[in-house]
Amino acid sequence: MSNRVLRRIGRRGASLAFVGLLSLAIAASLAFAPASQRATPSYAVLASIAPLDVWAALWLATGTLCLVQMFLRIDRMAFAAATALVLLYGLVFLASTFTGDNPRGWVGGAVWLAFGGWITLIATWPEAVTLDRLPGSGSAVIVANAAGIIQSWNPQAAAMFGWSTDEAVGRPLTMLMPARFRDRHDMGLTKVRANGHSELSGRIIPLVGLRRDGTEFAIALTVNAWHSDDGMTYTGVIRPVEGGHAD
Incomplete structure (x- = not known):
């Protein structure tokens, strides 16, 4: 069953499935974060730019788009949206390090930027047509x-x-x-x-x-x-x- 699904969606689709599910998990963590978590530097930095519910909506929309386009032959919009949001996260965390709002923000920034680079790399893969x-x-x-x-x-x-x-x-x-x-x-x-x-x-x-x-x-x-x-x-x-x- 799993092999049949993988052949149907291809490796680009499988990657979008991973990114989509992760995006939905991030959306949930933002929307339902307890007060103690909202007070951490990372969440405080995000909230200073836009309400956490707005960030959650962005991740929800991106995850949904990825899960829809994983089945389609045209998936560039999903890759573009995921890449843009992940890179934005990376830049926000890096900037928070220099402003002093989140001294350890460079760690998260490096991880998010690397993740964005991985998505960008996958977007260049030619999909084998079966x-x-x-x-x-x-x-x-x-x-x-x-x-x-x-x-x-x-x-x-x-x-x-x-x-x-x-x-x-x-x-x-x-x-x-x-x-x-x-x-x-x-x-x-x-x-x-x-x-x-x-x-x-x-x-x-x-x-x-x-x-x-x-x-x-x-x-x-x-x-x-x-x-x-x-x-x-x-x-x-x-x-x-x-x-x-x-x-």
Whole structure:
């Protein structure tokens, strides 16, 4: 059961589950803190900036967002919210050390900033796409690097396009599209490499595919772009469109 859940949500989703549950626990500790705990330097510093109930609401909203987006393909908002709140906590605790309000605040500040760095690192992980996470069977899953060179090619892609894995890996994505679309594709990759952002990420895009035998067919492409140590990485999920026209 646990392995099935992990395969479904992936390692990014599992990390969001951890952050989400921790955020809810922090929200509860703030909302229901006894008077003796509210009098400690850490809580007093937080209360001097905003009421503890406001901090609790922020953690509650962040935790809920993480637990919702752990199941979604688009999870950037959850990672951004968690990172921002954790880093804010770290900066507040560090600042309280220099103001003298919390002499030991630098310890908590260092821990929170390290935690924020960990979340930021996870947000750069490319998520491996598995077929049991896809909306339908028979989907081709292709991974390519920033230059548009195929890095990974599943059996469904081989069956759909007619190229074996050994033949496809290391070749450009342009071999899968008619010649009339290749210049536009190359310009799009150049633009993404320049600004580090893909406007097509997460969208379903109607396109035309090209089989090895030269026949064209209508496809629906869902692409996600991830920042990895080697630069931008693209994961594309391709499904044939029944009754579609190869325009």
